Amino acid sequence: MDKKNRKAIIAGNWKMNKTATEAGLLLDDLIPLVEYAGCEVVVCVPFTDLKTAVDKCAGTNLHVGAQNVHFEKSGAYTGEISADMLVDLGVEYVVIGHSERRQYFAETDETVNKRTRAALAAGLKPIICVGESLTQREQGVTEELVRLQVKVALLGVSAEELKNVVIAYEPIWAIGTGRTATADQAEEVCAAIRKVVGELYGEDAAKALTVQYGGSMNAGNAAELLSKPDVDGGLIGGASLKADQFAVIVKAAAEG
Ligand code: PGA
DSSP: OOGGGSOOEEEEEOOSOOOHHHHHHHHHHHHHHTTTOSSEEEEEOOGGGHHHHHHHHTTSSEEEEESOOOSSSSSSOTTOOOHHHHHHHTOOEEEESOHHHHHHSOOOHHHHHHHHHHHHHHTOEEEEEEOOOHHHHHTTOHHHHHHHHHHHHTTTOOHHHHTTOEEEEOOGGGTTSSOOOOHHHHHHHHHHHHHHHHHHHOHHHHHHOEEEEESSOOTTTHHHHHTSTTOOEEEESGGGGSHHHHHHHHHHHHHO
16 A cells, blocks of 8 residues: 555644634634635644534534543543543544653653553544654664664554554654654654554554644645655644645545
8 A cells, every 4th residue: 555545644633722702713714714625624722612613614624633542431530631521522633642742741651651542442433643852863762762762652452443543753852842843853753654554553554544744834835745745644733723724734644
């Protein structure tokens, strides 16, 4: 299976931006711009915007994602949101293990694995984020580190469940910095991710896996990044908050 047969997915990660009212306005702008997108388009919005997003996106080609999920089904976990709560709202995707969660909220490979399994068990599609810091890149351990992150994230995930998994390669040094990985750097690591998934689940599963790049992807650089054979889509932060820019990236993915 080559790239053309895989699902290209462009997902916006709004992070902690937009009130529910603002989210509605942004989606009003975005929906017509991506109406005929030739790829899957997802908006991963703050928890408080999910209901608005699900309602607005109903009957459109946009899919809605959350930005985190707790791994327990229910119970005394003040402030947390379960996978069942997301599914009940009509949420389809969930970002797991974003580097900002790893950096500021003590997320580890182990909790990424727990969240991934909980999400899959509830029927959500996890977008699992992996990626190295600048120091780790300079130390030459990027591939080893990313392989480990992927392996631990997928512990206990069945081959059937893997069909619902998306992996996003997000070099930490490229997130929100305006410093994008070169297309060759993105390709190298996305290919390494596909390779390790192949080792774990076999060639066919690896070929079917959607691997995204994320980190300062924007309207200007998306086409080159998305033209690479193992870059199947993008996880977009800053540029997903501007409907026109995001739409350009969506178009680039359909052509990539
Ligand atoms: P950025 O964020 O596009 O603003 O760099 C990407 C991400 O964190 O997913």
